[in-house]
Amino acid sequence: MKTVFTTGEAAKICKVSQQTIIRCFDSGQLKGFRVPGSRFRRIPRDVLYRFMKENGIPTDALESGRRKALVVDDDEELVELIRDALENDGRFEVRVANNGFSAGMMVKEYRPDIIVLDIMLPDINGKDVCNLVRSDSTLDDTKIICISGMVEQDKVQELKAAGANDFLQKPFEVETLVERMCRLLDVEPVEA
Numbered sequence: 001m002k003t004v005f006t007t008g009e010a011a012k013i014c015k016v017s018q019q020t021i022i023r024c025f026d027s028g029q030l031k032g033f034r035v036p037g038s039r040f041r042r043i044p045r046d047v048l049y050r051f052m053k054e055n056g057i058p059t060d061a062l063e064s065g066r067r068k069a070l071v072v073d074d075d076e077e078l079v080e081l082i083r084d085a086l087e088n089d090g091r092f093e094v095r096v097a098n099n100g101f102s103a104g105m106m107v108k109e110y111r112p113d114i115i116v117l118d119i120m121l122p123d124i125n126g127k128d129v130c131n132l133v134r135s136d137s138t139l140d141d142t143k144i145i146c147i148s149g150m151v152e153q154d155k156v157q158e159l160k161a162a163g164a165n166d167f168l169q170k171p172f173e174v175e176t177l178v179e180r181m182c183r184l185l186d187v188e189p190v191e192a
Helices: 007-014 018-026 045-054 060-064 076-089 100-110 126-134 153-161 174-185
Strands: 004-006 041-044 067-072 092-097 114-118 143-148 166-169
Touching: 004 007, 004 045, 007 018, 007 041, 007 045, 007 060, 018 041, 041 045, 045 060, 067 076, 067 100, 076 092, 076 174, 092 100, 100 114, 100 126, 114 126, 114 174, 126 143, 126 153, 143 174, 153 166, 166 174
Parallel strands: 067 092, 067 114, 114 143, 143 166
Antiparallel strands: 004 041
């Protein structure tokens, strides 16, 4: 469990920009310390927790220390495989949706850090889900990894243009997915 955070980490936890955290730090609203001999700011866990409580910021990201993942796919076996891998990993809190409608509702309420999104859903195209997520500025930090069995390179480019951060071709190794998720979220790799 981390006890001290950088301004970038605090910003991700609070779901605000790093500039906002720096402004709060520099104005004294958010206490902390500077690393001796540098201008780097550090914020202790208890101080960040109190700041979040005082400002009505949900503290669940800080309390669990785990990143929120939403897995959206209508292939229930694959969903279970991914969910098991992420829960066993221990760094993720996982929710699942089997269609675009459920995913849309869950994104608003759950506010995931990352979405693993099958682009061929029964009720909506994955590209449309990307567009919906990207049209909500409060989800700017949410990462999206699209998964699909299709291979057309132009479709992959369309998804990235719609806001997907990464694409993984089915079938894939679940370890590869977890690795890519960690890279997108700047989560430290687990030492084997």
